[in-house]
Amino acid sequence: MGRRSDHTREELRALFVAHGHAHLGEVGLARFSGREVAKRAGYSVGTIANLFGSVDGLLVAINSRSFEIWADLLRERLAAAGLDCPAADRIAALVDGYFAFAERQPELWSAIYAHRLPDGMALPEDDRERRAGLTRIVEDEIRTVLPDDAPDVPRLARSLVAVVHGHCSFVVTGSFALLEEPDPKGAALARVRESLAAHGGQ
Amino acid sequence: MGRRSDHTREELRALFVAHGHAHLGEVGLARFSGREVAKRAGYSVGTIANLFGSVDGLLVAINSRSFEIWADLLRERLAAAGLDCPAADRIAALVDGYFAFAERQPELWSAIYAHRLPDGMALPEDDRERRAGLTRIVEDEIRTVLPDDAPDVPRLARSLVAVVHGHCSFVVTGSFALLEEPDPKGAALARVRESLAAHGGQ
DNA sequence: GCAGCTAAATGAACAGCGTTCAATATATTT
């Protein structure tokens, strides 16, 4: 034991995050097991504490990785829509991408919001930065849709993310409110368009 | 020991839900312990299985109770606003009430959405009905604000619940998107008003 | 009043969890 040269510390963290992602995607946060991830990675229980401080630390790293994958998906959708399509289509592509990640990987998506840090523990600045990428993509897109003199674009953009998030959340958690709604994604997009129109968008 | 006459089965369930509520509100879902609830109620471990089938069953009952408390809060706010105030004030009262429960009892609110049922287990019809009360309150209010001939009022109402929920969710989970937003509740209300206006509301 | 019965309540047993930390095995340095 003690294979110091097999991987650098960063490679090892990436290995655990990769296996952790696979496991979390299969069983969900409620049945997530750090021991199981260590077993899959071929390392012992204690290694998680070495690398991430605790299982919560590992989950933070896994969720930050989810954000990056999610952001990549949004960028793909935007690229597929193209630059010279109606602006409304690019907004639709964003909403589509937001839902797509949640629907493809419901457990990973749920874990992002279900995982709460223990009392003392704050989200490291590094993770904050990685997660902010997603919001930035939306902000940039909203800016191009609104008039140049529109005030507080970032605030409106984030509020619109919340609008879409609410619909998505109800779909994934199977919540009461949208059980009979045949097209939640369409509803989310409709709300977004109504608010954009109210701010002079188009 | 078997103290059959101390409580009826329903009283016993209520006792566990009450203690469970207190415990869940203190430590949150991640550190919730069925054993601890049983201890507080003065009963043994196995009793949870007798009464609720499993700890998940107990959590379902606790969360359904949360919905009722939440709905009562909304009704209070509406009553405080009064019947002869501007319609917009009653909408504001609803948004206020939605946030108020989440802010007063963040752990109870989070648990509602963080708790996912195990694979085979479906939400009992009884619980669904109890939880639907909250949505009904909103539906009734939205109906009075929209023109009589407005189509699909229930669907729009539920979508607006999702709008508010999204903002509330970001606040409680401390999510990246609304960290710098000074007034998330105001943003939620603004989005709701924009959509109501788009549907001829007022 | 007492025996027999039924069902409520128990709690030990089990497998699994996250965390801790002395012990160990491998690199590196001297």
Add this chain to the structure above:
DNA sequence: AAATATATTGAACGCTGTTCATTTAGCTGC
């Protein structure tokens, strides 16, 4: 080659939820 440093281990601990044979309280009929 020996000494040092450090990456990795895994047993131990206290906790979790679930199970179920056992115990006990309260009711029923004699």
